[in-house]
Amino acid sequence: MSHPTASSLLTRTSPALSVDWYFDPKIYALEQELLFKHGANYVGHELMTPGQGDFHVLDWLHGGGKMLVNNPNGIELLSNVCRHRQAQMLQGRGNAQHIVCPFHRWTYDTQGQLMGAPHFPNNPCLHLNKTPLSNWNGLLFAGPRDIHTDLAKLGVAADMDFTGFVYESTQVTEYKFNWKTFIEVYLEDYHVVPYHPGLGNFVNCDELKWEYGEMYSVQTVGVQDHLTSPGSAVYNRWHQQVKRYRDGKDPAHGAIWLTYYPALMVEWYPHTLVVSNIIPTGVDSCLNVVEFYYPEDIALFEREFVEAEQAAYRETAIEDDDICYGMQKGRKALYEQGISQAGPYQSPMEDGMVHFHEWLRRMIEPHL
Structure with a gap:
């Protein structure tokens, strides 16, 4: 000290x-x-997404390219960029059972796993990137400290x-x-x-x-x-x-x-x-x-x-x-x-x- x-x-x-x-x-x-x-890199508080399926797009972080999502794993920091043509998907905050890209309907579950890609014969298995978080008093951090x-x-x-x-x-x-x-x-x-x-x-x-x-x-x-x-x-x-x-x-x-x-x-x-x-x-x-x-x-x-x-x-x-x-x-x-x-x-x-x-x-x- x-x-x-x-x-x-x-x-x-x-x-x-x-x-x-x-x-x-x-x-x-x-x-x-x-x-x-x-x-330590603070990204947000768990109270931003208190319920299962809640999401909160972090507009200030990479121009909205990241979002907090409350899923069965807890609260995770997921990419908000579709793996197909790299478009941003969700905006603001809300609740969703699935994460769906509005342009070609690629659909992910709330853990970022690709569930379906219309008109593809097989699932391309391109999942959303995620970053592990640490939690102190509900404050969420994505850095190594x-x-x-x-x-x-x-x-x-x-x-x-x-x-x-x-x-x-x-x-x-x-x-x-x-x-x-x-x-x-x-x-x-x-x-x-x-x-x-x-x-x-x-x-x-x-x-x-x-x-x-x-x-x-x-x-x-x-x-x-x-x-x-x-x-x-x-x-x-x-x-x-x-x-x-x-x-x-x-x-x-x-x-x-x-x-x-x-x-x-x-x-x-x-x-x-x-x-x-x-x-x-x-x-x-x-x-x-x-x-x-x-x-x-x-x-x-x-x-x-x-x-x-x-x-x-x-x-x-x-x-x-x-x-x-x-x-x-x-x-x-x-x-x-x-x-x-x-x-x-x-x-x-x-x-x-x-x-x-x-x-x-x-x-x-x-x-x-």
Whole structure:
């Protein structure tokens, strides 16, 4: 377990990254090979396909070329590309007893086995490719890393329990900045009060607690002033919904933010769990795939709660976007001049960024 020390944080800028780490194609290629290709690679949650025959096409993954399917083997990641003329077959999410290509009616069972090909004298036996999955708290991973070993000592694992929750929706946002910039902003609380009037009056960063593991960090923050002073009109709705649902009692925390390296975030808010997955698409671009989960009674009968929570989440996300784009523009200006600058870390509010940068250097620097 790695613990940044206050003395190192306040007296040096290292391990801050030089600006070329955000623009150099060679570094990006190393990240893809060392961090993502060999990472745990989150693909979705079992709650996306809770029933036998349920499928969920992952539009963000290879352009919808993969899908989660609940079949007699459990939940599997199957190819959504027909073996005949390589057409995509299913769209969105739903339930199906068979997977049928709409163009030539090649038909597969839900395990990906080809059942029939019209007008072929024999079954060509071309089955859909599938990828084995590992499962942690319902989160599904398709990569080689051992998620259970990585998170074995996670102190907030019980808070990330999805029991009794249901999947509500996915939102995908495309960004034009390096993926690490998003993670850095996520991993520091220094900006919360000055730049997030809504979030900064919902959570109490003076009660910030950090937890570190080799492959993760966790931020836990308290509740601000019993939710009596909302900092924006949007957050006022969220405050009111939380207090109403809880009969005025404070939640146990304001938020818990888990970052599992390199780029998966699992977020706890009152009666809400959010999974946010950053996917690099280029040296200066990435996707953020955000999934929302709620207790079943809230998802079914408390639409105002869901809408208030997502509106507050979106307001904070837009503000974070501003910070990320500001950092991207500033770093690019320096990079084009051949200049690199890095400032000190504020402790304890930027300790998580230190941990992330140290991890990145351990993973990448030996290969530079």
